[in-house]
Amino acid sequence: MAEVLVVVEASQAAGVKKVTLEILTLARTLGSPSAVVFGDAAALTDRLAEYGAEKVYAASGEDVEDYLVAPKATVVAELVRSVRPAAVLLASTQEGKEIAGRLAVKLDNGLLTDVVGVEADGTATQAVFAGSGIVKSRVTRGLPIVAIRPNSITPEPAPASPSVEQLTVSVPDTDKLTRVVERVAETKGARPELTEASIVVSGGRGVGNADNFKLVEELADLLGGAVGASRAAVDAGFYPHQFQVGQTGKTVSPQLYVALGISGAIQHRAGMQTSKTIVAVNKDAEAPIFELADFGVVGDLFKVVPQAAEEIRQRR
Amino acid sequence: MNIVVLVKQVPDSGGERALSESDFTVERGSASNVINEMDEYAIEEALKVKEAHGGEVTVLTMGPAGAAESIRKALSMGPDKAVHVTDDGLHGSCAVATSKVLAAALGTLNPDLVLCGAESTDGRVQVMPHMLAERLGIAALTGARKLTVDGGQLTVERQTDEGYEVVTAATPAVVSVWDTINEPRYPSFKGIMAAKKKPVQALSVADLGIPAGEVGLAGATSAVLEFAKRPPRSAGRKVVDEGDGGAQLVAFLATEKFV
Numbered sequence: 001m002a003e004v005l006v007v008v009e010a011s012q013a014a015g016v017k018k019v020t021l022e023i024l025t026l027a028r029t030l031g032s033p034s035a036v037v038f039g040d041a042a043a044l045t046d047r048l049a050e051y052g053a054e055k056v057y058a059a060s061g062e063d064v065e066d067y068l069v070a071p072k073a074t075v076v077a078e079l080v081r082s083v084r085p086a087a088v089l090l091a092s093t094q095e096g097k098e099i100a101g102r103l104a105v106k107l108d109n110g111l112l113t114d115v116v117g118v119e120a121d122g123t124a125t126q127a128v129f130a131g132s133g134i135v136k137s138r139v140t141r142g143l144p145i146v147a148i149r150p151n152s153i154t155p156e157p158a159p160a161s162p163s164v165e166q167l168t169v170s171v172p173d174t175d176k177l178t179r180v181v182e183r184v185a186e187t188k189g190a191r192p193e194l195t196e197a198s199i200v201v202s203g204g205r206g207v208g209n210a211d212n213f214k215l216v217e218e219l220a221d222l223l224g225g226a227v228g229a230s231r232a233a234v235d236a237g238f239y240p241h242q243f244q245v246g247q248t249g250k251t252v253s254p255q256l257y258v259a260l261g262i263s264g265a266i267q268h269r270a271g272m273q274t275s276k277t278i279v280a281v282n283k284d285a286e287a288p289i290f291e292l293a294d295f296g297v298v299g300d301l302f303k304v305v306p307q308a309a310e311e312i313r314q315r316r
Numbered sequence: 317m318n319i320v321v322l323v324k325q326v327p328d329s330g331g332e333r334a335l336s337e338s339d340f341t342v343e344r345g346s347a348s349n350v351i352n353e354m355d356e357y358a359i360e361e362a363l364k365v366k367e368a369h370g371g372e373v374t375v376l377t378m379g380p381a382g383a384a385e386s387i388r389k390a391l392s393m394g395p396d397k398a399v400h401v402t403d404d405g406l407h408g409s410c411a412v413a414t415s416k417v418l419a420a421a422l423g424t425l426n427p428d429l430v431l432c433g434a435e436s437t438d439g440r441v442q443v444m445p446h447m448l449a450e451r452l453g454i455a456a457l458t459g460a461r462k463l464t465v466d467g468g469q470l471t472v473e474r475q476t477d478e479g480y481e482v483v484t485a486a487t488p489a490v491v492s493v494w495d496t497i498n499e500p501r502y503p504s505f506k507g508i509m510a511a512k513k514k515p516v517q518a519l520s521v522a523d524l525g526i527p528a529g530e531v532g533l534a535g536a537t538s539a540v541l542e543f544a545k546r547p548p549r550s551a552g553r554k555v556v557d558e559g560d561g562g563a564q565l566v567a568f569l570a571t572e573k574f575v
Contacts, residue, residue: 105415111537113440135541136541223575248437248494296553299561303557303562
């Protein structure tokens with residue numbers, strides 16, 4: 001069975017990201033999954049093995065890790081030339097898409113992003129126009145280079161015993177033009193990452209101020225979810241931009257999306273309308289968010305949310 | 317500093333958007349077409365760099381004849397001139413071919429700094445800055461929320477999922493920006509009048525020395541096979557809080573097994 005290269009996303013704090021486990025699960029239906037790790041593979045191999053990686057390629061060293069994406073694309077391109085995989089799968093995240101873009105140019109090859117499923121013949125399903133459209137598409141030149149949207153596939157373990165191959169990397173100077181001089185973590189607490197979370201609790205303008213976002217955070221923590229914010233809330237300075245859900249922020253597709261004090265402008269819906277279940281609390285009965293909510297409460301979120309939080313505590 | 321800003325005309329993300337039924341390209345006929353929102357932040361940043369360091373700002377657009385309207389709008393904010401790559405043969409170009417065309421056009425302009433939006437609201441593919449950097453052999457600094465120019469040295473604070481990174485590079489470079497970087501100015505009446513007289517150079521695919529078969533639908537590296545609108549969500553239950561709204565909410569979450 002041909003190898004399928006899976007470009008691994010990992011963070012120091014959380015290890016292998018959930019999206020990579022999802023992609024490994026998909027890769028098993030297309031061929032033999034080979035994980036490509038940048039940085040220290042030792043800490044990640046067990047997890048990759050648990051989800052079916054038959055092989056792990058590792059590229060590390062400052063040439064790969066100290067520069068923005070270009071060296072990573074070179075490593076993957078070299079692997080494509082030597083291994084001749086059936087496909088290259090990446091996460092449809094900023095870094096995954098950027099590697100995919102460079103790879104496509106290097107190989108004069110097509111690419112697909114925001115993919116939510118791939119069939120055995122390479123036909124991909126994509127969410128387009130902020131989830132309001134569904135497209136079937138395929139790469140018509142070269143091998144499929146496909147970026148998979150987080151939360152599109154249910155990850156399922158399938159233990160394997162991968163061999164680890166340390167790659168010798170030779171990175172050209174043109175890949176070393178953009179140096180990363182500092183990496184600063186701004187994530188809050190131990191909450192799951194926004195795009196990967198199966199539950200997202202978001203606050204909007206109705207939350208009123210930055211301090212009141214504690215209420216949103218409290219409900220998120222009780223549900224084990226991530227915290228999001230609407231553009232109005234971010235623009236007003238209630239919550240940082242990296243938590244913004246919507247057209248100019250993150251796109252999320254969790255099992256449960258809780259919208260608190262969010263009117264549901266098209267700009268916000270663009271980032272969350274593919275969520276499986278949506279519930280909303282808003283004092284305005286005419287708020288457009290209720291048009292897509294499976295369950296809506298018309299009321300004051302400062303009364304409804306504390307009561308809901310208390311109710312969840314009591315049910316435990 | 318010779319600055320080029322990439323500006324894309326897109327269907328308004330606030331309206332109904334679709335792919336055309338005949339060839340699955342973005343439907344432009346029925347939609348109201350506007351400057352890609354994020355590009356306005358790139359234009360603003362270009363003008364700020366010019367104001368601080370001198371130079372010239374050129375708008376570069378690839379798009380159909382109708383994109384001329386967005387070019388004038390962009391020029392009304394303050395850039396000096398524009399280049400419009402327009403050619404019927406470009407219709408249906410994929411990202412890979414688009415990057416080939418834009419890289420060739422940038423080659424004729426020889427910029428120190430290329431600014432663009434972090435993504436377009438129609439495709440949201442986010443690959444163009446790195447594709448251009450790859451083709452031109454120059455640096456790419458993507459997702460900037462802050463740009464500092466010090467002579468030929470660029471420093472960018474770049475937003476990531478975990479927080480931010482500080483990245484540096486020397487010019488020439490491509491920098492893409494998020495909407496957190498600045499607040500775009502509104503065109504003044506004077507700006508709107510002046511924009512009408514600013515030069516807009518039209519370039520065809522042949523002008524750029526690219527064989528016709530390498531662009532457009534014929535040269536595309538991927539193909540759309542089907543397009544369907546997602547069925548609209550239907551509203552579910554809506555209750556008015558009469559003192560037990562929170563409890564009812566949790567009862568619903570319990571039936572869905574979230575609590």
